[in-house]
Amino acid sequence: MFWRIAVSLGCLLVSTMTWANEVKLDAKRDSLLVIDQGRVITVQRIQDLNNEITGFYARTSRPCPHFCIQPHAAAPGVLTVSEIEVFDFMEGPLARGEGVLIDNRLESFYRKGTIPGSIHIPFTVFEKDPSDPELVAALERLGAIKRDGVSSITRMFERIGLFGGRYKTDNWDFSRVKTVLMWCNGPWCDQSPRGIRALLDLGFPADRILYYRGGMQMWQLFGLTTVVPTSAEN
């Protein structure tokens, strides 16, 4: 009899209220919601206290130079963030449409699982020729505006900081770009640092770039929610 009542009550409670997590995101948050490919995903930590990392992200050693430990900062002026700031980003700029979370890894990594809310732009896209249509589309997706036929006089003023010149180049107007938070496989991965450096080379403002150095490695370590993309394009 006890079990019958308990099961019924349990089902009812689960379907009508939020489950209180024992393993919280941080002191103030059990979980958070993020939109991922049109779905609402709950980002939270695995609640099994005995859960351990196994497989790919449990590996300690990979050959350097390909997989060297990365420095804390990806580039001068680019802020390095931790999981807490990623949560804040998800609930703030990302939710408001003012920020973009970017999985910078090659597609073969992305397709095996990503951080919810991320779009996929591999670092190789940012390293393409500046006129490459794929790069142009990626920059426009981030809010950059292509410029054509800017007069040399205008550029002269912009170069000394007038007319919002700080955020403009010969070919691009970055003054309205979204804040991008870029990540890859973790502290041993240089895909997002390369993507960041390539963006900076294009003139993308450093103060609109955030670098999540922990990446998928730390995301996995904390048992945080990951999703497998439902399509190749996100």
Add this chain to the structure above:
Amino acid sequence: MQSDRHDFWKQCAVTVYPMSNSVSGRLALVFSLLWTAPSLIAEADYLRALEQEAAGALVVESPAASVPVPSFFDMPVGDVELGPGLSKEEFEARLKSDFYGSYVFYSRLSADARARVYEDYLNSPDGGIDVVRDAIIRHAD
């Protein structure tokens, strides 16, 4: 750095190639290839290493993604049923994802009791969740 490389190749196309009939042009071509080849090879090598790593990676969708949707917004809507003939792993995964309340109680049963619940589910013609709930209650006593 990337644009430097592109500039370099443009320069090659414009200046070196038309000179390739001359000795100096050929020499310039050879030197240019020797200069850029290492970085291009290193880049190809790096991308190959990345692909090899990715091939070794497993799918990392966490249980947390497909399951603990205990938030109101994530609950499945409409009539959701288990369906018949699931393997034990599929059965538990579906239970966890779509009937979390039942799963909580199921997961607290002994291994024997869980096996009996699964057996009851297999024996039911439509694999309905009601059968599973009853089985959980029966085998918990």
